[in-house]
Amino acid sequence: MITTFQQHILQQQVAGASGDFSWLLSGITLATKMIEARIRAAGLSDILGAAGQINVQGETQQKLDVYANQALLHCLGLRESVFALVSEENEQPVIFDRAPEHGKYVIVFDPLDGSSNIDVNVNVGTIFSIFRRNEQDASHAALQQGLAQVAAGYVLYGPSTVLVYTSGRGVYGFTLDPSIGAYVLSHEKMKMPRQGKYYSCNEANLATFPEPYQLYIESLRNGEAGREYSSRYIGSLVADFHRTLLKGGIFLYPPTISHPEGKLRLLYEANPLAFIAEQAGGMALDGQQRILSLRPRKIHQRTPLVLGSPCEVESFLQFAERPALQRLA
Numbered sequence: 001m002i003t004t005f006q007q008h009i010l011q012q013q014v015a016g017a018s019g020d021f022s023w024l025l026s027g028i029t030l031a032t033k034m035i036e037a038r039i040r041a042a043g044l045s046d047i048l049g050a051a052g053q054i055n056v057q058g059e060t061q062q063k064l065d066v067y068a069n070q071a072l073l074h075c076l077g078l079r080e081s082v083f084a085l086v087s088e089e090n091e092q093p094v095i096f097d098r099a100p101e102h103g104k105y106v107i108v109f110d111p112l113d114g115s116s117n118i119d120v121n122v123n124v125g126t127i128f129s130i131f132r133r134n135e136q137d138a139s140h141a142a143l144q145q146g147l148a149q150v151a152a153g154y155v156l157y158g159p160s161t162v163l164v165y166t167s168g169r170g171v172y173g174f175t176l177d178p179s180i181g182a183y184v185l186s187h188e189k190m191k192m193p194r195q196g197k198y199y200s201c202n203e204a205n206l207a208t209f210p211e212p213y214q215l216y217i218e219s220l221r222n223g224e225a226g227r228e229y230s231s232r233y234i235g236s237l238v239a240d241f242h243r244t245l246l247k248g249g250i251f252l253y254p255p256t257i258s259h260p261e262g263k264l265r266l267l268y269e270a271n272p273l274a275f276i277a278e279q280a281g282g283m284a285l286d287g288q289q290r291i292l293s294l295r296p297r298k299i300h301q302r303t304p305l306v307l308g309s310p311c312e313v314e315s316f317l318q319f320a321e322r323p324a325l326q327r328l329a
């Protein structure tokens, strides 16, 4: 018959598990179903447009950003195993006064990724990453290397709503079946193709990219990279990542003049997608180093991001004039 996300989690659970983790994940599935319902009817309710405030990123918050953030904070806050929540929309972590034996997890998330696409009905998403609490201080507990992630995933609100998830044992995709209101297993053991035919970056910024990026993108455009490439850029990280996961190729958000450290956030954008990419046989770098090995210094830290199929990422590294990283075997 069907395997729901909850069934999959229970099947993956170790013997004697408390059930806290699967109950925690049900907070994410509930909140993302609430967000999905608002997005589906966005044009019919007063949920489009700006909410009026500026968030910690200096961005104008959209009404759906605010709603998505509240839905996740509410549903996850009810889970006893949650110690702290770090959101793209909140300057500081939201901390729950729970003893270490109860409040075991820290969840970091981007409640609504691709905000600039909300009002034009283009795919947007929610990204999350889960860590074990390893510190009393919530901010420090959130500043763990990506390698320490217990699980990560995203929900893509597109023609269909898809939840893609890993807990370090492969990547699985679940499609929301509106007729039963459940995420149903639709993609087992997802693998990123070793080589793709798409590259994805905001070429409007090309002239401001560091030279190795310019040279590399030029090589994709002029055939020097050994095959023909086409450009695809949706401007919603989750959507551009999902295509790269399924079709292969490379996504790049390099340092630019307006974002010399890169635009995307390490904790709740780069780390979770890097975990999924590597679990699917892909690679994810900050232009030089493995994203998952980076040591975060602050919760809203930004990073350059280069991720995709091994062929494309390794050929990028040649342009970055560094010996190709040892295969991540």
Ligand code: FBP
Residues within 6 Å of the ligand: 059, 088, 110, 112, 113, 114, 115, 116, 202, 235, 236, 237, 238, 263
């Ligand atoms: P948020 O919408 O969560 O702030 O994410 C940032 C983002 O919209 C990414 O989804 C996307 O990849 C990138 O910014 C697009 O940036 P730009 O418009 O500079 O190309």
